[in-house]
Amino acid sequence: MNLKSGIAKIAGKSSYWFLHNVLKGGTSFPGKLAMKIDPEVLNSLAKGYETIIVTGTNGKTMTTALIVEALRKKYGDVLTNPSGSNMQQGIVTAFLAHKHKHSTRKIAVLEVDEANVKMVTQLLHPKTFVLTNIFRDQMDRYGEIYTTYEKIVNGIKLAPDAKIIANGDASIFSSVELPNEKVFYGFKLPNDKVENDFKAPVNTDGVLCPKCDHILHYHERIYANLGDFFCPNCGYHRPELKYTVNEIIDQTPNGLKFKMGKKDYSINIGGTYNIYNALTAYSVAREYGLSDEEVAQAFAENKRIFGRQEMIKYADKEIDLILVKNPVGLDEVLHMLNTEKDDYSLVTLLNANHADGIDTSWIWDADFEGLNRDKIKKTLVGGQRWHDMGFRLEIAGFEPGSMLTNPDDDSLIEEIKKLPTKKVYILSTYTAMLALRKAMAEKKIIKAGM
Structure with a gap:
């Protein structure tokens, strides 16, 4: 030094x-x-740390939390950036803040923004890269999915001896020849049939073959562009999977039960996308020497984290605060809401600051029309771009007269108290979520910080 x-x-x-x-x-x-x-x-x-970099469009924060929870079971202290501050300065802060406790192995698990992978890799030599998925996200920052992956690959090329643990259901992750050791994970459900041959819906991004630009076909599709893909033109297909989800046993907004290998696992959050997050963490944990039993125990004890299906008690309400930031993520949250058995109120908060992406057109690609509106007893729209979100819901079939609009966080919190249902789901973009949490902290509804 x-x-x-x-x-x-x-x-x-x-x-x-x-x-x-x-x-x-x-x-x-x-x-x-x-x-x-x-x-x-x-x-x-970072000197002396075995560093695991977790990157991709969706699921970085939850996947990182699950990996950390699992590795702590075996190795004790693990350094991480739990707030989701995933650019270079936030990662430096995570190291500055860390007070090293007892551990048998110095490990750092870092969520890293896709555009920052190269910069971070230049300064610390990762042992493992973990790739979750790539979807269209914040076009003003990342461009198309191919440019996003190029940013990640440019970082990986600086560490050719690092292992890559990647989502094999994402066609883009096996498309570039790299010298690194690769481990792939994905879904292999009981109803998977090799003879199936179909295309993804027409508005799905990332379904051109990375090798020949022909439209990919699927034997099985889980959601968006993820699944057992193959190209009928050049023969490109899903790589061999080492770790798999073999069955989805049960899904609710507050819990998931699924089978990986021969063992059942459960986590206390909802959404098929979170099964992918769990599978990613499971794959990393197994590569780092954990048993199925150790992983299952870690998952069962996992706590909800900042803004990712964060549970908040307020007045007589049970509030589920969920970050949404791109069409695929929002779509999967909407699908999750359709597994809710009770009546609920829906709050949507839309901002368009730099950290959110300044273009709000992505909300039109999400399937609000598919929501089961019989369960939604009241709708509240807020955030700086509340008028855009309100209009989107109106086009989806929500009655404008029954929608409340309230861009001010203090008065929005008061309106939440008056909502007619016990359960309240808040879908919020990033800076709108930060502002709402700050207002809630000032009112002592939640603790300040992350």
Whole structure:
């Protein structure tokens, strides 16, 4: 460690202590400060750690949390960035904030923004890359899915000896020849039939063959572009899977039960997309030496995390706060809501700041029309772009006269108290969620921070 990095670490740690003990917040500023003093401080901070990088469009935060929970069962202390602050400065802050406890192996599991994989890999040498999926997301930042994957590949190429654990159901992840060892996971359900031959729906992105640009076909499709794909033109097909989900046993918005291999697993959140997250974490855990029993115990104990089906008790309400950020993720949340057996109220919050993506047209690609409206007793629309979301719901068949519109967070919280159902689902973009949580913290409904 040179003098510059030493000063950077002291400054960063001091600012972190002040922000969290005096101001009760701050997830990226200490990292920004440390990097201003020494742009390569991460190299020094990460020395001696086996680093696992988790990246992809959807599921990074939940997958990272599940991996950490599992690895802690076997190895004790694991460093991570639990707030979801996944750009370079947030990752530096995670190292600055970490107080190393007893562990038999120094492991860091880091959620990394797709566009930051190369920068992070340049400064710490990952042992493992974990790839969840790639969907169309924030076109102003990432462009099409092929440019997003190119950003990730440019990072992986800097670490040719790192293992890749990737979603084999995503055709893009096996499309580029890399020297790295590869492990693939995916769904292999009882109803999978090799003789099946069909295409994904016409509005599905990422269904062109990465080798010849012909439209991909499927033997089985789980959702979006994920499934047992094959190209009838050039023969490109899903790679061999090492780890699989073999059966979905039960699904509700508050719990999932499924089979991987010969064992049943359960997690206390809903949505088929979260089974993929669990499968990803399971694959990593098995590669790191955990048994099925250790993984199952970790999953059963997993807590809901910040903004990802976060449960909030307020007045007599049970609020489920869910981050939505792109058409595929929103679609899967809407499908999950259709598994709700009780009546509920629906709150939708839409912002269009840089962290959300400034283009709101993505909400038109989600299937609001498919929602079971008989279960929805009241709808409340908020956020800076409440008028866009309100119009989208109106076109989907929601009565405009029965919709409440309230862009102000303080008064929105009061309206939530008046909703006619005990269960309330809030679907929110990222900055709208941060603003709502801040307002709730000021009212002592939840704790401040993440």
